Amino acid sequence: PADIVARSAALRAQIEQANYRYHVLDDADITDAEYDRRMRELEALEAEWPELATTDSPTRKVGARASGGFAEVRHALPMLSLGNAFEQEGENERERFREIADFERRIEHTLERRTPVFSVEPKLDGLAISLRYEDGVFVQGATRGDGETGEDVTANLRTVRAIPLKLRGSGWPAVLEVRGEVVMLRKDFEAFNDYARKHDEKPLANPRNGAAGSLRQLDPAITAKRRLSFFAYAIGVVEGGELPPTHSATLQQLREWGFPVSPEVDVARGFDGLIAYFRRIGAKRDSLPYDIDGVVYKLDDYAGQREMGFVSRAPRWAIAHKFPAQEQTTR
Numbered sequence: 001p002a003d004i005v006a007r008s009a010a011l012r013a014q015i016e017q018a019n020y021r022y023h024v025l026d027d028a029d030i031t032d033a034e035y036d037r038r039m040r041e042l043e044a045l046e047a048e049w050p051e052l053a054t055t056d057s058p059t060r061k062v063g064a065r066a067s068g069g070f071a072e073v074r075h076a077l078p079m080l081s082l083g084n085a086f087e088q089e090g091e092n093e094r095e096r097f098r099e100i101a102d103f104e105r106r107i108e109h110t111l112e113r114r115t116p117v118f119s120v121e122p123k124l125d126g127l128a129i130s131l132r133y134e135d136g137v138f139v140q141g142a143t144r145g146d147g148e149t150g151e152d153v154t155a156n157l158r159t160v161r162a163i164p165l166k167l168r169g170s171g172w173p174a175v176l177e178v179r180g181e182v183v184m185l186r187k188d189f190e191a192f193n194d195y196a197r198k199h200d201e202k203p204l205a206n207p208r209n210g211a212a213g214s215l216r217q218l219d220p221a222i223t224a225k226r227r228l229s230f231f232a233y234a235i236g237v238v239e240g241g242e243l244p245p246t247h248s249a250t251l252q253q254l255r256e257w258g259f260p261v262s263p264e265v266d267v268a269r270g271f272d273g274l275i276a277y278f279r280r281i282g283a284k285r286d287s288l289p290y291d292i293d294g295v296v297y298k299l300d301d302y303a304g305q306r307e308m309g310f311v312s313r314a315p316r317w318a319i320a321h322k323f324p325a326q327e328q329t330t331r
């Protein structure tokens with residue numbers, strides 16, 4: 001009936017807007033209680049009128065259990081690994097961060113630029129995944145695997161509220177692949193372990209294990225009980241449309257389409273800019289809502305990235321800069 005259809009459409013719009021404000025803008029405008037009340041009302045409507053429960057409904061109906069394990073997915077564009085750099089002994093910064101100095105200098109020389117612009121990001125310690133959208137609708141999600149082929153964990157990813165089931169706004173390509181990290185936020189990790197201890201269940205060693213373990217559950221109903229999050233950091237396949245010419249502009253575009261992107265991402269110029277960012281993020285590492293194991297520097301313009309190319313499977317245009325290993329207290 002028309003009034004039911006109108007009511008469910010209004011609830012969807014309100015819930016999707018609340019998801020966007022909570023996960024993307026980190027600026028919720030309704031209380032959790034109000035959010036839950038609207039979700040329960042929509043779930044009740046869908047229970048009474050099942051045709052309302054379409055696959056992109058924000059009620060995120062849980063799919064079937066992947067009985068014989070996960071299907072394999074071949075990444076049309078390999079999911080890259082990153083060369084990484086560690087701190088060394090040395091009198092001055094250029095020696096202590098020699099590998100970063102070499103990385104940046106190689107780009108200056110090859111592209112004949114001075115102090116090139118980099119997109120700089122925290123390196124989240126979670127599980128890398130690739131999300132495929134066709135005409136703005138989430139159709140498939142896969143783990144990184146070996147970079148060439150991963151596991152189809154679509155049903156599990158549909159239960160992650162930070163992952164949009166359909167894109168927001170307009171102007172997206174016919175096919176868009178977004179890559180990023182599924183993480184378990186520290187507050188959700190602590191809550192999970194408090195619950196586990198009280199109920200004599202095995203606690204998680206660290207949030208990364210929480211994310212990996214939750215996503216690889218064969219039964220998506222179990223994944224749905226684990227509170228996971230997601231932050232986009234790259235693009236894969238793009239067909240039937242185009243993206244901005246720089247990575248930093250693309251990340252902003254992804255936010256507008258409904259993807260969470262870490263608020264810590266920034267742009268930096270030249271070696272000094274990279275090291276200033278490394279120190280800034282290093283200083284606030286323990287106060288971030290998720291675990292990180294370093295920062296990532298990427299030449300910002302895609303034309304320059306193409307010109308720099310790759311060494312084996314790691315790009316010459318990007319590098320991870322790791323912090324000294326932290327004694328991982330098994331909480």
Ligand SMILES: Cc1c[n+]2nc(N)[nH]c2nc1OC(C)C
Nearest residue numbers: 080081121122123233234296318
């Ligand atoms: C493997 C990887 C991991 N991360 N993490 C961030 N933040 N960016 C990023 N980029 C990556 O690869 C790029 C080369 C796309």
